[in-house]
Amino acid sequence: xxxxxxxxxxxxxxxxxxxxxxxxxxxxxxxxxxxxxxxxxxxxxxxxxxxxxxxxxxxxxxxxxxxxxxxxxxxxxxxxxxxxxxxxxxxxxxxxxxxxxxxxxxxxxxxxxxxxxxxxxxxxxxxxxxxxxxxxxxxxxxxxxxxxxxxxxxxxxxxxxxxxxxxxxxxxxxxxxxxxxxxxxxxxxxxxxxxxxxxxxxxxxxxxxxxxxxxxxxxxxxxxxxxxxxxxxxxxxxxxxxxxxxxxxxxxxxxxxxxxxxxxxxxxxxxxxxxxxxxxxxxxxxxxxxxxxxxxxxxxxxxxxxxxxxxxxxxxxxxxxxxxxxxxxxxxxxxxxxxxxxxxxxxxxxxxxxxxxxxxxxxxxxxxxxxxxxxxxxxxxxxxxxxxxxxxxxxxxxxxxxxxxxxxxxxxxxxxxxxxxxxxxxxxxxxxxxxxxxxxxxxxxxxxxxxxxxxxxxxxxxxxxxxxxxxxxxxxxxxxxxxxxxxxxxxxxxxxxxxxxxxxxxxxxxxxxxxxxxxxxxxxxxxxxxxxxxx
Numbered sequence: 001x002x003x004x005x006x007x008x009x010x011x012x013x014x015x016x017x018x019x020x021x022x023x024x025x026x027x028x029x030x031x032x033x034x035x036x037x038x039x040x041x042x043x044x045x046x047x048x049x050x051x052x053x054x055x056x057x058x059x060x061x062x063x064x065x066x067x068x069x070x071x072x073x074x075x076x077x078x079x080x081x082x083x084x085x086x087x088x089x090x091x092x093x094x095x096x097x098x099x100x101x102x103x104x105x106x107x108x109x110x111x112x113x114x115x116x117x118x119x120x121x122x123x124x125x126x127x128x129x130x131x132x133x134x135x136x137x138x139x140x141x142x143x144x145x146x147x148x149x150x151x152x153x154x155x156x157x158x159x160x161x162x163x164x165x166x167x168x169x170x171x172x173x174x175x176x177x178x179x180x181x182x183x184x185x186x187x188x189x190x191x192x193x194x195x196x197x198x199x200x201x202x203x204x205x206x207x208x209x210x211x212x213x214x215x216x217x218x219x220x221x222x223x224x225x226x227x228x229x230x231x232x233x234x235x236x237x238x239x240x241x242x243x244x245x246x247x248x249x250x251x252x253x254x255x256x257x258x259x260x261x262x263x264x265x266x267x268x269x270x271x272x273x274x275x276x277x278x279x280x281x282x283x284x285x286x287x288x289x290x291x292x293x294x295x296x297x298x299x300x301x302x303x304x305x306x307x308x309x310x311x312x313x314x315x316x317x318x319x320x321x322x323x324x325x326x327x328x329x330x331x332x333x334x335x336x337x338x339x340x341x342x343x344x345x346x347x348x349x350x351x352x353x354x355x356x357x358x359x360x361x362x363x364x365x366x367x368x369x370x371x372x373x374x375x376x377x378x379x380x381x382x383x384x385x386x387x388x389x390x391x392x393x394x395x396x397x398x399x400x401x402x403x404x405x406x407x408x409x410x411x412x413x414x415x416x417x418x419x420x421x422x423x424x425x426x427x428x429x430x431x432x433x434x435x436x437x438x439x440x441x442x443x444x445x446x447x448x449x450x451x452x453x454x455x456x457x458x459x460x461x462x463x464x465x466x467x468x469x470x471x472x473x474x475x476x477x478x479x480x481x482x483x484x485x486x487x488x489x490x491x492x493x494x495x496x497x498x499x500x501x502x503x504x505x506x507x508x509x510x511x512x513x514x515x516x517x518x519x520x521x522x523x524x525x526x527x528x529x530x531x532x533x534x535x
Contacts, residue, residue, distance in 0.1 A: 302330020
């Protein structure tokens with residue numbers, strides 16, 4: 001290429017490049033589309049003629065050392081339907097003009113590491129690869145509806161306002177990653193709605209200033225990788241892994257895409273639901289979310305053979321909306337997570353062996369639909385293949401805090417029954433006795449019933465017997481009812497026990513009442529002490 005004189009237009013530019021150069025000076029759109037609409041799809045197999053080709057070197061010259069604007073104008077590169085030949089390299093450069101390329105096709109990868117833009121918009125473009133580590137934009141970075149064959153790299157990039165990659169389709173690089181954005185910083189929203197990825201989406205240590213939305217997206221892992229790998233992710237507002245409603249009648253040329261809704265359909269006859277789907281492991285460990293993590297209607301397809309997980313270890317969020325479709329395989333892990341409000345569905349949680357929540361702390365339970373206590377106990381049991389008291393105690397604390405004392409007692413009773421199965425035989429038998437008599441003290445009414453039955457039985461039995469006095473003349477008047485009650489109540493003396501001589505089987509009856517009285521008293525005392533400790 002002939003070196004330009006100052007900022008004059010080079011002499012060897014093609015007609016398309018001259019049109020682009022002049023449009024740049026005026027800040028106008030350079031439209032290189034063909035008159036045949038079938039030839040304007042950048043993703044088709046049809047070849048584009050040389051009349052639409054612009055060299056990457058000419059674009060770099062415009063953006064890095066371009067001419068000044070015409071009077072009363074602002075320079076801007078706005079290309080529509082262009083075929084960019086060669087490798088566009090702007091590494092380390094500072095690009096002041098506004099850049100927007102729509103429906104363009106790139107011959108080779110786009111290289112932007114450590115470059116600085118005001119705003120960069122690539123809309124519906126076909127790009128072999130986007131290399132943009134440590135990219136810095138003062139405004140937005142938009143990549144909606146692009147198709148990228150060998151991955152995107154945005155490691156340690158800083159986006160001054162919004163990052164928009166709605167409806168993008170990305171295939172993996174040679175390391176199996178579709179989007180590598182570790183350490184990414186987005187000042188406002190990161191919108192990745194209705195995207196399709198065929199490799200790992202890596203957001204390790206990324207920071208999003210407002211919300212991160214993956215509504216309606218489909219993430220697919222490759223062998224040896226997760227579908228979404230985002231430990232230590234920080235989102236100031238909410239993370240949405242939810243469904244979206246797509247209006248097929250919407251204007252698909254708008255950005256962000258018109259026709260997306262997240263409410264119930266009915267605004268358009270062509271509306272259809274598209275849920276968030278993730279085929280492969282998800283890692284959100286140690287994430288911080290200012291408002292919520294929303295998994296409403298999400299679908300996670302995990303492999304049990306590869307031990308894939310939906311891992312939420314140690315996340316911190318005011319609200320977790322776990323109303324996803326139940327994973328058939330794999331595990332959901334909530335170990336160490338801290339949540340203020342847990343909104344969930346009984347049908348969303350996996351069964352035994354598929355759930356782990358050791359150290360999971362939540363303060364409020366808000367079932368999305370009917371969630372009976374029996375199913376809630378199954379939820380805890382599924383998370384504890386081996387007995388652990390902490391999940392039961394946490395659930396009981398939350399239920400008691402919401403005023404459901406009866407349910408809290410049922411949970412603690414279930415805990416004692418699970419614990420009993422781990423005890424040696426003698427302790428297990430004693431546990432059965434406590435369970436049958438007073439339900440480990442969590443049903444005190446049962447103790448009163450047993451006491452009344454034994455008292456009545458003892459009173460009837462002793463009414464048929466007139467024992468002799470141990471010390472004639474010092475005994476009180478014989479009262480069968482008081483005598484039976486005196487035997488049943490340990491410690492308390494009603495003035496009957498110790499004055500009468502029992503013989504034969506009556507001695508065994510008295511001993512049985514004393515023993516049963518002590519059993520009832522100790523189990524009630526144990527329950528009372530647990531109540532006092534909880535208080």
